[in-house]
Amino acid sequence: MRIDLHSHSTRSDGTQSPTQVVRAAAAAGLDVVALTDHDTAAGWEEAARTAAEVGIDFVPGIEVSTLHEGRSVHLLAYWPDAGDDALEEVLAAIRRARQRRLPVIVERLVAHGIDVTVEDVARAAPGTMALGRPHVADALAEAGVVADRSEGMAHYLQRGRPGWVPRTGVDLVEALRVVAAAGGVSVVAHPWGRSARDVLDHDLFARLAAEGLAGVEVDHEDHSSRARRELRAIAADLGLAVTGSSDHHGAGKVGHALGCNTTAPEEFQRLRAAARRLRRVDQRLE
Ligand code: AMP
Ligand code: FE
Ligand code: FE
Ligand code: ZN
Secondary structure, three states, X not given: OOEEOOEOOOOOOOOOOHHHHHHHHHHOOOOEEEEEEEOOOOOHHHHHHHHHHHOOEEEEEEEEEEEEOOEEEEEEEEOOOOOOHHHHHHHXXXXXXXXXXXXHHHHHHHHOOOOOOHHHHHHOOOOOOOOOHHHHHHHHHHOOOOOOHHHHHHHHHOOOOOOOOOOOOEEHHHHHHHHHHOOOEEEEOOOOOOOOOOOOOHHHHHHHHHOOXXXXXXXXXXXXXXXXXXXXXXXXXXXXXXEEOOOEEOEOOOOOOOOOOOOOHHXXXXXXXXXXXXXXXXXXXO
């Protein structure tokens, strides 16, 4: 049983359609795949249809862009009710903030002498609901300013680089509550990956666990083996499930092929059980 609980399509910043992601998952020998586009459920329907066609299990997910103490924290939400009003409003607010940030990024790059427009970025991002830095990096690659997306990110768009503009958005704990109220099971994505390592310590995980966090994404390419060991210990201590996933973005992120990390079946079952418990609470309230 091979389970990958983190992937992106063109609905956010992946380079494959939801159908292509699911077909690639089946071809990679996965039995279960989650589509977790940033801040949108727009790819679910198409992915679910394709999964039924190719005969693998589909898990609907959203990677919610949250903030904690000014740091970006990505929260994976599995099986939330995408029609839930509060969740929809939070996601719409994040997407609006992304739309507002784009011209500011472009302005900074232009001030730095780079010839790029908002329209160039929009052209590099067909079908996306979550416009962001990866699409700006793609536009820079398209214009020949950089070789590819990762060079664009590293040279121009990461913290401290000329086009860096912090994201505004929803608070981490607030997002956790909204996701739970919508019947979703939350897992912190790549906690010690790029940006939030210094804020996501044992104390904060304990607080998040008390707020209903279900799991920690431990096996992720951005984590060293030492980070994985330490995160596994924190998860065990707090009774959190441990997941492993690719964070596949198609050609948008090298070294993140589908199935490069996987989640143990018993850990997946824990998440499923948590989702079922939330639904039951829901039904009791109705
Ligand atoms: P944003 O949400 O607009 O701030 O952009 C963050 C996204 O950029 C993340 O979801 C990553 O997938 C992507 N990203 C960050 N660094 C890199 C990189 N070096 N190469 C490719 N994608 C990256
Ligand atoms: Fe991404
Ligand atoms: Fe992420
Ligand atoms: Zn991701």
